[in-house]
Amino acid sequence: MAEGLSQVELKLADAETCAFAPESVDLVFSRLGIMFFSNPVAAFTNLRVALKSSGRMVLACPRTAAENRYISAAVQAAQPLLPPGAIPVSKPDEPGMFSFADPDRVRRILKAAGFHDVALLPRDEFMRVGGPGGAADAADFSLQFGPMTRVRHDSGPELQKAILGAVTEAYRQIEGPQGIELAGAFWIIVARP
Numbered sequence: 175m176a177e178g179l180s181q182v183e184l185k186l187a188d189a190e191t192c193a194f195a196p197e198s199v200d201l202v203f204s205r206l207g208i209m210f211f212s213n214p215v216a217a218f219t220n221l222r223v224a225l226k227s228s229g230r231m232v233l234a235c236p237r238t239a240a241e242n243r244y245i246s247a248a249v250q251a252a253q254p255l256l257p258p259g260a261i262p263v264s265k266p267d268e269p270g271m272f273s274f275a276d277p278d279r280v281r282r283i284l285k286a287a288g289f290h291d292v293a294l295l296p297r298d299e300f301m302r303v304g305g306p307g308g309a310a311d312a313a314d315f316s317l318q319f320g321p322m323t324r325v326r327h328d329s330g331p332e333l334q335k336a337i338l339g340a341v342t343e344a345y346r347q348i349e350g351p352q353g354i355e356l357a358g359a360f361w362i363i364v365a366r367p
Contacts (some may be wrong), residue, residue: 183249190217194224202231209235209273212299218287225367233278233287235274237296241359244301245271248316251344252337259330261321271320280363297360304345307354312354313341 185192190213202221211217218231225231239246249261266279274280277294285291291335304312317326317338326334345354 188217189221192220194220194221197226198278199224200226200229202229203233205234206236207249208233210268210269214283218284218289222288222367227367228300229367230328231363231365231367233274233361233365234297235361235363236272237277237359239272241357242272244303244316244356244358245320247344247348247356248313248322248341249320251341252322255333255340256325257334260325262324263321274361274363277361284363284365286300289367291364291366293364295364297362299358299360300355301358302352303354304349304355306349306351308353309345309349310338310342312345313338316341316345 189211202225208214208217212244221231236242239249253261262270264273266276280294281292286317303316316322322337326337329337348354348356
């Protein structure tokens, strides 16, 4: 590598199917990505094979929607403007933003994939979605991730404008001296192969 970091390799690959060299890595790390695995047992089994026996896996994922106001506040503000069922809700065992919220499900998946010493550590953070006076920018940002992306994509220009207005106003109501800061609730998951 140009930076002289020969111990680092960047690879864009599917965790479920990539042919990782067995016992070739010390650490598997993911920040807010594992919830979207279509077959999490297969993906984690494949990642476990890549880990050295002395290695570990560290993951970060959201807990429940109710605990994650940085995501749910925009949904709640937009909901009165939308027809029933417009906001997609994944079933607990389907890929989705909150599919790893249930600690028992996480343990079952990782155990089935061959991991042990599984620990789920709660981590709560306030997420700044906008600075002081930035309610409109924060609203626009909030509509670009999570469940609102599909709603925004599927809505016509008038509804998009109304949704942006509703979320902007909701954010103005909760804006503090530091801007718009909303609760984020995560699991830090640690496991051994």
